[in-house]
Each structure stands twice: as structure tokens, then as C-alpha cells.
Amino acid sequence: MFITLEGIDGSGKTTQLNLLAAWLQEQGLEAVITREPGGTPLGEKIRLLLLSPEDGPKTAVAELLLYAAARAELVQRVIKPALQAGKIVIADRFNDSTWAYQVWGRGLDPLWVKEVLSGTTDGIKPDLTLLFDLVPSVSLSRIKRGDRLEQENLDFFQRVRQGYLALAQEEPERIRLIAADRSVSAIWTEVRAEVETLFTKIC
Numbered sequence: 001m002f003i004t005l006e007g008i009d010g011s012g013k014t015t016q017l018n019l020l021a022a023w024l025q026e027q028g029l030e031a032v033i034t035r036e037p038g039g040t041p042l043g044e045k046i047r048l049l050l051l052s053p054e055d056g057p058k059t060a061v062a063e064l065l066l067y068a069a070a071r072a073e074l075v076q077r078v079i080k081p082a083l084q085a086g087k088i089v090i091a092d093r094f095n096d097s098t099w100a101y102q103v104w105g106r107g108l109d110p111l112w113v114k115e116v117l118s119g120t121t122d123g124i125k126p127d128l129t130l131l132f133d134l135v136p137s138v139s140l141s142r143i144k145r146g147d148r149l150e151q152e153n154l155d156f157f158q159r160v161r162q163g164y165l166a167l168a169q170e171e172p173e174r175i176r177l178i179a180a181d182r183s184v185s186a187i188w189t190e191v192r193a194e195v196e197t198l199f200t201k202i203c
């Protein structure tokens with residue numbers, strides 16, 4: 001079972017992922033938790049590059065290919081083996097991030113990005129994606145990392161959000177839209193309900 005968490009920066013994904021991981025452990029369920037970019041030794045090095053204001057990519061194509069390289073490693077070395085072993089995998093970001101950020105945010109050619117994504121993911125697709133939706137002005141006010149990506153302007157994050165919302169409209173069964181402007185506990189109640197529904201569908 002593969003679950004991904006998506007949303008613009010500061011939408012609260014990581015907070016909910018930590019709650020989900022703790023809850024699964026309480027249920028006695030083994031889960032592999034990972035994040036993108038990252039999750040492998042190479043992926044974590046690529047992550048440092050991508051977030052660095054000094055050394056990070058200066059072109060959208062180079063940026064996309066770095067995300068793709070990190071994902072290819074993660075899929076082959078972590079996600080695929082874990083799914084084949086029957087484990088639950090939970091990822092903080094996956095393909096939908098690339099679609100929202102690189103196609104809608106950066107304006108890269110969707111057909112080309114689709115090709116790159118299908119080449120890196122080896123047919124792996126999430127069973128459930130939780131999309132945390134929030135206006136960028138609020139989500140960005142929650143974070144202060146000072147990295148390369150956080151320095152993007154509000155318009156960029158508005159386009160990314162629109163990209164996510166368009167994806168959710170296209171795939172409402174897989175992508176569950178979660179209003180992220182509520183309390184952590186109200187959001188967690190909904191997250192847990194979505195995951196329980198998935199369990200009853202799949203198990």
C-alpha cells in the first residue's frame with residue numbers, strides 16, 4: 001500500500017505524516033516512511049543541492065532532472081522493494097509535486113515531464129494521495145527556512161496550488177482534498193478516516 005502526502009510548502013504535510021506514522025505504529029503496522037527529494041544517500045545529497053540558494057540549479061530543466069534522479073533511486077532502492085515485501089509506504093511528496101511545481105509552477109512542457117515521470121517511477125502509483133490545500137499567503141507565513149525554493153514569489157506558489165487542484169479534479173478517487181486551514185487535530189481526524197477507508201478497500 002502506497003500513500004503520498006502533497007501540498008504547497010507549509011501546508012502541514014509533515015505534521016500529519018508524523019501523526020500517521022505514530023498511529024500506524026500503535027496499530028502494530030510496519031510502515032516505511034520517506035520523503036522527496038531525499039530518502040536515499042544520493043537523494044539526500046541531491047536535496048541539499050536543490051535547496052541551496054548558492055549551488056542549486058539555475059534552470060528549470062536541470063531542476064526537474066535532479067528531482068527525477070532522486071526519485072529514480074528512491075523508487076528502485078526503497079519504495080519498490082518495500083511494496084513487494086507487502087509493507088506500507090508513506091511518502092512526503094512524489095510525482096504530483098513534480099507536476100504541480102515543474103509544469104504549473106515553472107511552465108515546463110507537460111508532455112515531456114510526463115515522459116520523464118514515467119521513466120523514473122517504473123509504474124509505481126500511489127493508492128491514496130492526501131492533498132493538503134491552503135492559500136499560499138497562509139502556508140508560507142508558517143515557515144521560514146530561507147532556502148532557495150522558499151524564495152519563490154507568491155505567484156509561483158499560486159500556480160503550484162492551481163496545478164494541485166487541477167490534478168485533484170482529474171483523479172478524485174486517488175487524490176483526496178483536505179482543507180488545511182483547520183487545527184492539526186481536525187485535519188488529523190480526516191486523514192485517519194481516509195486511511196481507514198483505504199484499508200477497508202484494500203485489505
Ligand code: Z5A
Nearest residue numbers: 009010011012013014015036067097098101142149183184
Ligand atoms: N519539489 C519540487 O519542486 N518538485 C518535486 O518533484 C519535489 C519537490 C519532490 C521540498 O521542500 C521542495 O521541493 C518543495 C517542493 C519542491 N518546495 N518548493 N518550492 P521541503 O521538503 O523542504 O519542504 P516542504 O515539503 O514544502 O515541507 P515544509 O515546508 O516543511 O512544509 P509542510 O511539510 O507542508 O508543513 P509542516 O512542516 O508540517 O508545517 C509547517 C509549519 O506549520 C510548522 O511550524 C507546523 O508546526 C505548522 N503547522 C502544521 N500544521 C498546522 C496547522 N494545521 N495549523 C497551523 N500551523 C500548522
